Amino acid sequence: MSHAKSAEPNGKSSGKSKDFMAEALHEAELAKQRGEVPIGAVLVHKGEIIARAGNRTIELHDPSAHAEILVIREACQKLGSQRLPDCDLYVTLEPCPMCAAAISFARIRRLYFGAGDVKGGAVENGPCLYHQPICHHAPEVYSGFRESECAAILQDFFKEKRD
Amino acid sequence: MSHAKSAEPNGKSSGKSKDFMAEALHEAELAKQRGEVPIGAVLVHKGEIIARAGNRTIELHDPSAHAEILVIREACQKLGSQRLPDCDLYVTLEPCPMCAAAISFARIRRLYFGAGDVKGGAVENGPCLYHQPICHHAPEVYSGFRESECAAILQDFFKEKRD
Numbered sequence: 001m002s003h004a005k006s007a008e009p010n011g012k013s014s015g016k017s018k019d020f021m022a023e024a025l026h027e028a029e030l031a032k033q034r035g036e037v038p039i040g041a042v043l044v045h046k047g048e049i050i051a052r053a054g055n056r057t058i059e060l061h062d063p064s065a066h067a068e069i070l071v072i073r074e075a076c077q078k079l080g081s082q083r084l085p086d087c088d089l090y091v092t093l094e095p096c097p098m099c100a101a102a103i104s105f106a107r108i109r110r111l112y113f114g115a116g117d118v119k120g121g122a123v124e125n126g127p128c129l130y131h132q133p134i135c136h137h138a139p140e141v142y143s144g145f146r147e148s149e150c151a152a153i154l155q156d157f158f159k160e161k162r163d
Numbered sequence: 164m165s166h167a168k169s170a171e172p173n174g175k176s177s178g179k180s181k182d183f184m185a186e187a188l189h190e191a192e193l194a195k196q197r198g199e200v201p202i203g204a205v206l207v208h209k210g211e212i213i214a215r216a217g218n219r220t221i222e223l224h225d226p227s228a229h230a231e232i233l234v235i236r237e238a239c240q241k242l243g244s245q246r247l248p249d250c251d252l253y254v255t256l257e258p259c260p261m262c263a264a265a266i267s268f269a270r271i272r273r274l275y276f277g278a279g280d281v282k283g284g285a286v287e288n289g290p291c292l293y294h295q296p297i298c299h300h301a302p303e304v305y306s307g308f309r310e311s312e313c314a315a316i317l318q319d320f321f322k323e324k325r326d
Contacts, residue, residue, distance in 0.1 A: 057245050057268075058245065060245075061239045061240060061242075061243055062236055062240075062245060063235065063239065063245045063246070063265055063268035063269045064227060064235065064236060064268070065245075072226065072227065073225050076224045076225055076226065077224060077225075079224075081224055082220050082221065082223075082224050082225060082226045082228075083226070096264055096297075097260045097263065097264035097285070097292055097297070098260070098261045098262075098264035098265050098268065099261075100260070101259055101260040101261035101264070102226055102227050102261050105226035105227075105261065106226045119297060120299075121297065122260070122264075122290075122297065125297065126295050126296065126297035127260070127285075127289075127292060127297070129260055129290060132289050133289065134259075134260070134282060134283050134284065134285065134288065134289035134290070136283075
């Protein structure tokens with residue numbers, strides 16, 4: 001059973017999905033400007049963004065302050081629940097194991113991500129958490145949205161760090 | 164390469180480790196009294212507990228508010244860093260993928276846990292995250308401390324829920 005579905009190879013996708021990923025990319029850009037790893041996310045409920053964030057691990061001294069965790073926490077506060085079954089999460093990079101598990105615990109309906117992450121991803125790479133027997137809720141997964149842009153902002157960031 | 168080491172079969176271990184797990188168990192008991200899943204953790208730095216917590220996912224409306232995440236966040240605030248390389252974490256249950264990954268990101272030195280978790284654990288069960296190529300820091304792992312007590316408090320909690 002596969003949970004993963006890919007966007008069109010040329011990056012085309014439904015207008016809404018495309019727009020929300022653009023918003024996630026904007027959050028990644030803001031993270032970059034703060035000196036954080038440029039990953040961004042938005043959390044969508046009933047067609048509206050109810051939480052948005054980029055990584056803030058350095059600023060907050062919090063290794064758990066990945067974009068996905070921050071939007072999940074904010075959305076949970078707004079909706080007064082630790083579960084978000086009617087919500088969809090858009091994030092520029094494939095989630096790591098921490099975030100992939102938090103997405104599962106929050107019962108998020110759909111996960112859309114931009115670029116895959118061979119080195120740290122846990123959805124379509126590494127442990128493929130949503131296929132593990134210990135995973136008790138798997139979101140629908142859609143990948144490849146604005147893939148090249150989402151990857152480029154990260155590649156540029158790390159290239160600049162090395163130079 | 165195995166990262167996991169077991170405590171003595173009879174539960175005997177160094178005095179300090181045993182004491183810290185008793186403190187984690189106390190946090191689990193407090194969590195139970197709050198109606199939360201009874202899992203507790205303490206974070207130890209230079210022989211002193213600098214953060215302690217039980218699960219608070221219900222109270223905080225936060226699916227990431229597992230005991231481990233809460234102590235990592237608190238310790239990072241206290242030490243002013245997102246990394247805790249000189250710290251050891253004691254937790255009553257084998258960490259889930261979210262917490263196991265957060266422990267890795269925080270560069271925690273040693274992880275001591277009480278009971279294994281076949282259904283949700285990610286250290287010695289399921290994806291065995293610290294053995295995955297995407298894991299870039301693995302703590303030393305010691306398991307089986309006060310194992311029966313750590314398991315019993317959870318079993319009793321869920322039995323009471325079902326009855």
